[in-house]
Amino acid sequence: MNRDQRHRILQRVFWSPLGFRVLRAAHQFSRRWSSVVLNNSLHSPTNGEYWIISQLPPQPLVFDVGFNTGDFSREVLRQRPAARIVGFDPARPIQRLFAKTFTGETRVRFEPLALSHEVGEARFYDSDSMSSSLAPGRSEHAASYPVPVSTLDIYTQQHGIDHIDLVKIDAEGFDLNVLEGASRLLDEQKIDIFLFEYADGWINNRRFLKEAADYLASKPYRFYRLFNGFLSPFTYNITAERFDLGCMFVGVSLQRLQKTHLPERKFPL
Numbered sequence: 001m002n003r004d005q006r007h008r009i010l011q012r013v014f015w016s017p018l019g020f021r022v023l024r025a026a027h028q029f030s031r032r033w034s035s036v037v038l039n040n041s042l043h044s045p046t047n048g049e050y051w052i053i054s055q056l057p058p059q060p061l062v063f064d065v066g067f068n069t070g071d072f073s074r075e076v077l078r079q080r081p082a083a084r085i086v087g088f089d090p091a092r093p094i095q096r097l098f099a100k101t102f103t104g105e106t107r108v109r110f111e112p113l114a115l116s117h118e119v120g121e122a123r124f125y126d127s128d129s130m131s132s133s134l135a136p137g138r139s140e141h142a143a144s145y146p147v148p149v150s151t152l153d154i155y156t157q158q159h160g161i162d163h164i165d166l167v168k169i170d171a172e173g174f175d176l177n178v179l180e181g182a183s184r185l186l187d188e189q190k191i192d193i194f195l196f197e198y199a200d201g202w203i204n205n206r207r208f209l210k211e212a213a214d215y216l217a218s219k220p221y222r223f224y225r226l227f228n229g230f231l232s233p234f235t236y237n238i239t240a241e242r243f244d245l246g247c248m249f250v251g252v253s254l255q256r257l258q259k260t261h262l263p264e265r266k267f268p269l
Contacts (some may be wrong), residue, residue, distance in 0.1 A: 034245060039225070039226070039227050039228065039247060039248075040242070040245035040246060040247050041246065041247070042197060042199060042246045042247075042248070044071065044072065044075070046228055047226065047227075047228060047247075047248055048226040048227050048228040048229070048248060049072065049168070049195065049226070049248060050075050050079075051228050051229055052166070052193065052195060052226065052250065053075060053076050053079045053080065053166070054079060055193070055260075055262055056076075056079075056080055056083075056165050056166055056193075057165060058080060058082055059080070059082040059083065059084075060076075060080055060083050060084075060165035060166060061083070061084050061085075061086075061161070061163065061164050061165050061166075062076050062083055062084070062085045062086075062164070062165060062166045062167075062168065063085075063086050063087075063088070063152070063164055063166070063167040063168070064076075064085055064086070064087040064088065064168050065088045065115050065167060065168065065169045065170070065171060065178055066088070066089060066168075066169060066170035066171045066172065067087035067088060067089035067094060067098070067110065068089060068091075068094060068170065069094070069097060069101075070087065070097075070098065070101065070102060070108075072168055072170075073085045073087055073108055077105075077107060077108075083107060084107055084109075085107060085108045085109070086108075086109050086110075086111060087108060087109070087110045087111065088111045088113060088114070088115050089110075089111075089112065090112055090113055090114045090124050090147035090148070091124070091126050091132045092126065092145070093126065094132075095110070095112050098110045111155075112147075112148075113147065113148045113149065113150055114134055114147050114148070114149045114150075114171075114174075115149070115150060115151060115152060115155070115171070115174075115177075115178045115181060116134065116149050116150075116151065116174055116177040116178060116180075116181055117151060117177045117178075117180035117181040118149070118151065118181065119149060119150050119151060119154055120148075120149050121146050121147065121148055121149060122134050122146070122147060122149045123136075123144050123145070123146055123147075124144060124145060124146070124147040125142040125143075125144050126142055126143045126144065126145070127142040132172065133171070133172035133173055133174065133201060133204065133205075134149075134171075134172075134174050134177075134205075135172070135173050135174065135201070135204035135205040136204065150181075151181030151182065152167070152178065152181050152182035152185055153181060153182055153183065153184045153185055154181075156185060156190070162190060163190055163192075164185070164190060164191045164192070165192050165193065166191075166192065166193045166194070166195065167182070167191050167193070167194040167195070168194075168195045168196075169194065169195065169196040169197070170196070170197045171196075171197075171201075172201035172204075173199075173200075173201030173202045173203070173204050173205035173207065174201075174205055175196035175197060175198070175202075175212075176196075176202075176207050176211055176212045176215065177205070177207075178196075179194065179196070179212070179215065179216070180215065182194075186216075186219045186220075186221065186251075187219065187220070189220055189221075189253040189254065189255045189256075191253065192252070192253055192255075192256040193250060193251070193252050193253070193256065194221075194250070194251045195226065195248060195249070195250050196212075196248070196249055197246070197247075197248055198212075198243075198246070198247055198248070198249055199243060199245075199246035199247075200243045200244060200246070202243055203243050208241060209236065209240055209241055210236055210238075210241070212249070213234075213236035214236075216251055219251070220253060220254045220255075221251040221252060221253055221254065222251070222252050222254065222257060223249065223250075223251055224249065224250045224251070224252065224264075225247065225248075225249060225250075225267065226247070226248035226249060226250045227265075227267070229263065230263040230264060230265045231250055231252070231262055231263065231264050231265075232264070232265055232266060232267040233264065233266060234249065
């Protein structure tokens with residue numbers, strides 16, 4: 001039996017009512033395997049984002065880039081009540097939401113600006129899906145308006161900040177731009193840990209995971225995939241370019257690793 005014959009037989013088997021039920025069950029299992037076991041998930045409570053907070057010192061300084069509704073910052077304050085947080089988000093609805101929900105919260109400073117790799121002004125695309133971005137294309141009905149843009153290097157210089165315990169980045173595809181704007185901080189290991197999201201927002205910004213891996217290869221950091229309870233050392237492979245799945249990556253400075261051990265496991269797959 002040749003390959004064409006095998007394909008036709010399999011098509012007849014699986015393109016039947018029973019075959020469709022089998023395929024549906026297999027697809028559901030595959031999705032759960034991907035999100036739960038392989039951790040291709042953006043669900044913060046279970047993908048490791050909240051776990052990484054537990055690895056911070058008692059009084060950390062945290063930068064929340066892509067503040068959105070503030071869920072990550074709330075979790076930081078829950079686990080580390082003495083934390084100080086600087087949140088960045090240029091979206092006008094988020095500015096109004098922050099004013100309502102963080103009233104009187106002195107531990108959090110909100111900065112209504114975007115972070116990227118250069119200083120200036122850019123057009124911001126504000127969507128109803130809470131996936132607003134500097135890149136167009138997330139929503140046909142997105143409002144747009146100009147916003148101020150800075151970099152982490154410039155911002156920290158302006159405010160006399162010399163050390164950051166954690167930078168969490170959820171910039172809807174501009175995550176690498178934010179890291180590029182922190183080149184000095186990374187070279188000098190002024191950021192202990194950074195965390196960024198890799199998902200479909202990168203498509204609109206026309207960036208690739210390989211660019212992030214190449215950029216970070218010259219920095220004194222170890223690069224990891226994030227799991228819930230451990231970090232897995234990451235070596236780039238083209239199969240990791242899966243925008244549709246979504247996952248989290250972490251960088252830890254060599255100085256931070258020398259001071260305190262972080263749980264590591266080489267993921268078997």
